[in-house]
Amino acid sequence: MIDFTIRAKDKDSKARQGDLKLVHGIVETPAFMAVATQATVKTFSADEIADMGGQILVSNAYHLYLRPGTEVIRRAGGLASFMGWNRPILTDSGGFQVYSLTGLGKVTDEGVEFQSHIDGSRHCFTPEKVVSIQNDLDTDIWMVLDQPIGYPAEHPAAVRSMERTTIWAQKSLEAAPRNHRLFGIIQGATYQDLRERSAREITAFPFKGFALGGLCLGEPPELTFRIIDQIEPLLPEVKIRYVMGAGYPEDILEMVSRGIDLFDCVLPTRNGRTGAAFIRTGRINIRNAQYSDDLVPLDETCNCPVCRKYSRAFLRHLFISGEVLGPRLLSIHNLHFYYTLMREIRQSIKEGTFSRYREKRLKELERN
């Protein structure tokens, strides 16, 4: 079951606030999905993410298929039950991981051969098999197998990747159960003609939602936003829209104003692990020597459990000493930052003040 209802629309932009009903619960959008690639948001239990305000996680069919294997998760009652989350999960197909992590074999219209990045063993993903894996995982949203392409991409290669993604989209739907939970993925690199063709082809299929793939791969943000501006009018308004791999707080504010509902990104946790903290006015790196005797919190305007309790000097000490608690506390702060941003975005759309909120936050974020 995937049911999207728009509750409020911004009058000055394309921003919308909605409820996404899924098998394991309701997600209020716009929503940020923390990344739990290997069935855990790094360093966190599922309960901790729920306590921070997480509504939905992203996991990965490729990773879970290789380890621990689909069968044990199916026997445990699905991924939500296996990892103790019991709330909505979106699984990426692993198409991106197949291309970025593995020794690749043949890619045909049938599917893709690859070698495991863990032990070099040989496997084959077809669009049908990827649907079946996600069905076994019993996740709430299944992404189709697509053929991503890097940035920058040559036009002919971008055509082939886009056309194959359409062929695989059709095969995925044909293999899916009647009550499927599939999202289609629009490719086409940074070419307007290809993006538009892909959008027309993919939105012609009965997917439950639509994703823009192949963005946030290092292209300039203005280019990302222009592509979204070009594609957005082609997306059915009543269905949910997801930009895969986005993004920085600034990106999210810009994309919400362009009509995007779902986001996922490793930034809050990956940056947390390297000592980078998102604060109201931008970003700081807690490893810097200037914080060694700084007894104020990361962000004095923040009311997260880390800022309420710990000094920059203590957090820096944990990082410099190689204590896991450092990355953990910064990840808590950063996730709190993202979840607060999304809550404020939703609230401002409901109250009709989103555009003012967006302007104000973008200005604040420029300061550091």
Added chain:
Amino acid sequence: MIDFTIRAKDKDSKARQGDLKLVHGIVETPAFMAVATQATVKTFSADEIADMGGQILVSNAYHLYLRPGTEVIRRAGGLASFMGWNRPILTDSGGFQVYSLTGLGKVTDEGVEFQSHIDGSRHCFTPEKVVSIQNDLDTDIWMVLDQPIGYPAEHPAAVRSMERTTIWAQKSLEAAPRNHRLFGIIQGATYQDLRERSAREITAFPFKGFALGGLCLGEPPELTFRIIDQIEPLLPEVKIRYVMGAGYPEDILEMVSRGIDLFDCVLPTRNGRTGAAFIRTGRINIRNAQYSDDLVPLDETCNCPVCRKYSRAFLRHLFISGEVLGPRLLSIHNLHFYYTLMREIRQSIKEGTFSRYREKRLKELERN
């Protein structure tokens, strides 16, 4: 302020249950102290340890003096405040770390020269300086600088280490403020004559409690217990007794019955990090292949948050995938195991059933 009151004594052994009043709170004994060497029990915030039932932590003057430095902790209001614990902390002097981690220079009756294990910088610890560091850290119990010796030790070297420990004990007390919080340390390796002499010399000083150092270094447990049996009658009954670095659950049961009140050990967290879980009937290693599709909890008789929620298969998956959540969850389980053991020990002493409890637990622990 260090004030120890015995509340109950076991009639069949030397076990006692007491209250230890310290500056930051009261500790019910016998107590297990989790190890927070660098101002964190590895992977945990202070609140999490308190929620698990931790009453007191052990930290380390040597480590904190080198990093982040005593001054920033003093300015933060002391170690308890710096790390957000606000409960009792015992600091080890770092004598053991000076010997085990550093490039050693001269050791004289004045003190010990050493090189930092972090950056090779040269430092000197005197008994007086170590008191002053712990005073700045404002911890609840200060351990004197002692001169540990490994196992096995030659008799002449054991004599020198024991005699110097006595000299340093006197200097520590002379340098300490009137309301000091110092524990003395009894050395003497595994030699009955030296242990007895050290016990007589150290207990003649006005320390607030007495520790047995230089045990649990690889000697057979029977030898450890025999030394405790020999020394115990020489310890003033009204003062608290601490065996440094003990131990396994079996060791704790044996030592409590021999009149010991305080324990500290890295086992629950270090074992947790390697995949070893303490269970009612002994120990298992969750990395073993047999657990890859085992959907029952670590220990079906355990009511810790990990056993109430997660399967062995999920925990194994986290370890095999290199996810920090694995070590964290096993450490939670193991700390819960230790804190439960101590609570049951205290309860059984109060109820006059300790010896029966000890027998039963020792038998159960032999099973795996």
